[in-house]
Amino acid sequence: MEKYRALGIKLTPQRLAILNYLKENKSHPAAEDIYKIVSKKFPTMSFATVYNTIEALKIKGCVKELKIDPAKKRYDLDTSPHHHFICTNCNEIIDIFKDFNLELAYQMPKGFELKGSHVEFYGLCSNCID
Amino acid sequence: MEKYRALGIKLTPQRLAILNYLKENKSHPAAEDIYKIVSKKFPTMSFATVYNTIEALKIKGCVKELKIDPAKKRYDLDTSPHHHFICTNCNEIIDIFKDFNLELAYQMPKGFELKGSHVEFYGLCSNCID
DNA sequence: CTATCTGCAAACGTTTTGCATCTGT
DNA sequence: ACAGATGCAAAACGTTTGCAGATAG
Numbered sequence: 001m002e003k004y005r006a007l008g009i010k011l012t013p014q015r016l017a018i019l020n021y022l023k024e025n026k027s028h029p030a031a032e033d034i035y036k037i038v039s040k041k042f043p044t045m046s047f048a049t050v051y052n053t054i055e056a057l058k059i060k061g062c063v064k065e066l067k068i069d070p071a072k073k074r075y076d077l078d079t080s081p082h083h084h085f086i087c088t089n090c091n092e093i094i095d096i097f098k099d100f101n102l103e104l105a106y107q108m109p110k111g112f113e114l115k116g117s118h119v120e121f122y123g124l125c126s127n128c129i130d
Numbered sequence: 131m132e133k134y135r136a137l138g139i140k141l142t143p144q145r146l147a148i149l150n151y152l153k154e155n156k157s158h159p160a161a162e163d164i165y166k167i168v169s170k171k172f173p174t175m176s177f178a179t180v181y182n183t184i185e186a187l188k189i190k191g192c193v194k195e196l197k198i199d200p201a202k203k204r205y206d207l208d209t210s211p212h213h214h215f216i217c218t219n220c221n222e223i224i225d226i227f228k229d230f231n232l233e234l235a236y237q238m239p240k241g242f243e244l245k246g247s248h249v250e251f252y253g254l255c256s257n258c259i260d
Numbered sequence: 261c262t263a264t265c266t267g268c269a270a271a272c273g274t275t276t277t278g279c280a281t282c283t284g285t
Numbered sequence: 286a287c288a289g290a291t292g293c294a295a296a297a298c299g300t301t302t303g304c305a306g307a308t309a310g
Binding site for chain 1: 273274275276277283284285
């Protein structure tokens with residue numbers, strides 16, 4: 001937690017609750033998921049605070065925004081490079097930690113600067129397969 | 131064009147213009163881009179028609195919806211399997227035709243059914259690199 | 261002829277914003 | 286003390302919907 005303070009992020013009780021939720025929850029929640037849970041503890045909390053906190057974390061590079069779910073942005077506290085599987089039925093996202101060396105496998109055209117890559121696997125998760 | 135009629139899609143003048151635009155334009159346009167251009171020819175055309183046409187094409191598998199741009203859905207008339215590079219500055223998307231054999235490279239956990247994958251490369255395009 | 265499409269406007273869900281008040285450092 | 290956060294409500298944005306009238310096949 002000192003890590004965040006050192007980055008110049010003010011640690012309000014609401015923010016601590018959001019951070020705790022993100023740490024304990026690897027389901028890559030959307031803003032609404034965060035709001036639903038954290039507002040149980042802070043009933044007056046608003047969406048603005050959720051978005052504001054995420055924005056602050058994003059700027060400091062402490063949160064990644066996932067583009068995998070077209071309906072809403074989802075967030076990942078784990079900023080280490082990894083990939084994702086998304087269930088086309090229930091939209092559950094699971095992490096995939098494996099390096100596919102794609103930057104080596106593909107040579108960009110001249111004049112482009114390749115910074116990274118992300119693989120999205122899709123299919124059915126074990127809950128949806130029956 | 132007969133291809134679409136055969137699929138049971140009615141080819142109205144608006145739809146023909148949308149299809150032509152998508153065919154001639156490989157920039158993976160969003161609904162608004164389509165609307166802006168096609169409504170020059172059909173000034174009374176509405177967004178509903180753009181979305182309706184895209185929906186019809188999607189259902190028939192003639193268009194893919196890209197999740198690469200978090201701000202808005204973008205569409206691709208090329209439904210053959212391929213990947214994308216997105217410029218983190220201007221959001222230009224370019225096609226990458228190469229098979230990385232990712233389905234073979236990664237074994238999903240038991241109980242999951244892997245259907246496919248998509249790689250998103252990101253970085254700076256040649257226009258934004260200076 | 262009729263199933264389907266168009267165009268308009270209103271509704272929707274998510275995200276952003278303005279602003280007065282409050283609070284962590 | 287004060288930069289920056291909160292909470293509220295309104296607005297913005299892309300997308301979806303309902304419906305009356307029009308049209309492709």
